Amino acid sequence: MLATPADNPYEEPRSGRLTAWGNALLAGLVPPDNAAAAVLGEDETHRVTGLPGDTDGDEHGLTWALGRLRVLGAKGLRLALPDAGHPLGLTGPAEFNTRAMGVGEAVLAVGLPIGLVPEIEVYGPAGDQGTRVLWRCGTVNDGPPAGVPSLHEAERELTDGLREATLLLTRLDVAGAGPEALRALEAYRRRGHAELLAPGYSPRAVRVLESARQISALLAIALGGHGAAVSASEMAARREVLAPLVQTARRAQIAAYNSLADEPRG
Template sequence: MLATPSENPYEEPRSGRLTAWGNALLNGSASPDDAAAAVLGADETHRVTGLPGDTEGELHGLTWALGRLRVLGVKGLRLALPAAGHPLGLTGPAAFNDRALGAGEAVLAVGVPLGLVPEVEVFGPAGDRSATVLWRCADVNDAPPADVPSLHEAERELADGLREATALLARLDVAGAGPDTLRALEAYRRRGHAELLAPGYPPRAVRILESARQVSALLSIASGSHGAAVSASEMAARRATLAPLERTARRAQVAAYNAVVDER
């Protein structure tokens, strides 16, 4: 089955892995094989199609595709995390933006106007699932990406966002929430500190990405916490409160992944 955009705040977007490790390869901080293995992660396979010069339906492995992008003149990669009404990191055209919005993510090349969108197919029984990923490459507009902040802007916004998200969670009746919310809260409290980003990224970007994930985790808990007595109007008000904080967290993630390119 085709996967929908992930809502797990602890799961790194595949486009994030491709951006981070593709940049590490392009700037000489990682070997082609190490970069490809890191992008693959726990997935079964990743293939790339639609690169300039490809015949229709031609497929390539990650190592070859990353090398081909470098030969084509790609100098770096940038992450996009669009959502409805917010084309974060995209440049157009509309057809590419629509595919990226459907996936909830995309990667845009720097130096050559190309973009890649993942199509993820999940298979296997619950608890033992894996995935295959097909990256479709297409032309994009050579234009500034939409609404991407600098690291400084993202850091300032996150400081306020983390305080607001923490205060919001404290106001909720988490003790009276359902088991899914309580499991999410426990997962947040016991979350691991896996290595973020890839070699060559500045420590500030790593800190900002960790803070963005904290905000996303808190918002995920808050949105799933129904408490003992929450009316429909209260839930609507909660969603309205969460929406700008969720946007702040996504903007910060994009700024962190793009730091190697944008902060040069």
């Protein structure tokens, strides 16, 4: 069974982990094996295919693949979190964008026309499932990623977004949604203690990412049907009202993950 990041809005996107730890590795801040282990997380395997020089069917482990990207001239990695109508972080061409939008995430190399899209396979019976990830490389265009703010801009947008989200969610009575919403909030809080990003990222980047994840979690609860609105028309209205905030949070996440590659370290 293939999965997408939308299947669990509280999980860090795998493309985010690859971006963060890949950037730390390319900056010389972590050893290759440590970076690969952090990207792997609780998954069983991560393999990479389609790198320059590969023949059909070649697959490599993360340590080798990250080293290969460095040898080829990659200066860093950038995250993309696209969805229908919003190619956030992508540069084209259409074929790569379509694949990335299909799973909602991708990683683009800085200094190389290479992008990676994950195929996430969940297998096994309920309660005893494993996850395998195959990163498929493709050709991407050289150019600025679509719709991505600077870290400073993202922080300013989040400040306004969090204020607006609080007002909207209060109006939608999400706080009074009952046990199901409370369980969803508790699930987010339990995951809130995980280490964010990787060595080398600034405190601002960590702060922006945590704020973006908090807003995303609250919006996921609201869009999951919690709160006072119960009819289909009310849910459609809720989606329309909250859509700009969803995009604000996604833009901020991308800015945080990309900051080690895109902004000078001080």
